[in-house]
Amino acid sequence: MQVPAAIAPIVDLVFPPRCPLCGEGLSQQQGLCAACWGELAIPGEPSCKLCQRPFPDGMPEGAICAPCMAEPPRHDGIAVGTLYNEASRRLVLAFKHGHRIALAPMLARLMLARLADIGPEWIVVPVPLHRWRLWRRGFNQAALLAGEIARAKGAQLLVDGLQRRKQTPTLGGLGRRARARALSGAIAANPGRLARIKGAKVLLVDDVLTSGATTDACLSALRRAGAERVRIACFARVLDEALPLADKA
Template identity: 40%
Template sequence: MTAIQAVAAALRGIPRGALSLIYPPTCSGCGAATADPGALCPSCWSGLRLIEEPVCQRYGTPFAVDLGLGPLLSPRAIAEPPVFGRCRAVSLYEGAARRLVHRLKYEDRLDLAKVMARMMAARGRLLIAEADCLVPVPLHRARLWRRRFNQAALLGRAIAADAALPFAPAALARVRATRSQVGLSRAARAENLSGAFRVPAAEAHRIRGRRVLLVDDVTTTGATGNAAARALLRGGAVSVDLLTFALVGDGIG
């Protein structure tokens, strides 16, 4: 037994309450002390701009006023219907939500995936209930090699496990490396992602005839969701919904 294994075995033998005295739980957003592991402190929780109804039924963007008219569509949803059926997100991409995404993606805080996935599962429970399988938005192999993990896959795997749904991380491939979307206009983002995704022939059976729930960390203009959904539908999926942790401003409303 190595020294690391010995320490791990010793820690497993310590009662949970005593272990928390050695390693007290901290806030997933800022690192401040919290009562429970994986929780957000009051400051970070209040810093989340949670997205609640009423929202655009296609893009998931919030409306400022509840008009009480039943299912609502934003002007963009009417003028530019998305390829995916519905999009839902937990929070606007600012404050604590931005910090969580950045810590997961750029600081290798892989433990945050489960925290964020729980919030996504609660927000997207209706989409999850109607889905047959979950597919994460893939990274191109070159970017995956540099980052070493795909944050969308971490989130999707946790959501699928909790919902007892099939998880198909290889059902969608990013076959073309694209430039960063940061700073691009909505039209440029769509052009940048044209033809970037494909359903591999060997994996098509996993999504053919199924209702797919596509998972990602952030939605900006919806260009990535549209390109990925288009590929999944061409590959045989009967419908594609999109669930993300954060939504950038009113980017797709």
């Protein structure tokens, strides 16, 4: 949330602006210091036509990466704010587990830089949390990012477009098949939102894209509900092999 200009000096006096990663003093409440901005890994071009996985320089336009050739994706592209590295990991931890929800606008701005073709005709749907996890955490980090993106694009936010019908274990450390089993039947379209989803262009939003198991489950639910197109947007994507190809912010 943007601090109103009238009270910004008071807020800065009580809470001096500092970089959320290193604590360095800043001129305003939003953003990172120059050094920490430089630690973020921003994916660039060229990239895979289907999933936007970064390629080395010299790859022809329209090239498709090996994973997409082996298993063509059902989504309509992935927009990534940053690649997952130490700097983005610390931002995600501060945002999601440190309850630094004021980071949402900054994280969303990095995602918006990759969403130039998204307009008011799209609906924005966050990856859902189970109600018990939402109760314990107090917020859905994906919904906060989705809200920022929807406001910036003039699109409709459908915060309850998807529902997590059963609680799933933490997926960290599980293999692809184990993740898929854990998520089987866990996510479905909200019956009360089916009319809005059918035939719609949907932007599915999450904070981190790791193996893709959760977004695949969401994608399946949206396709069953009749979504015409589904793009995926995340703040950080785990692609260790692509980190050397990324630009520094």
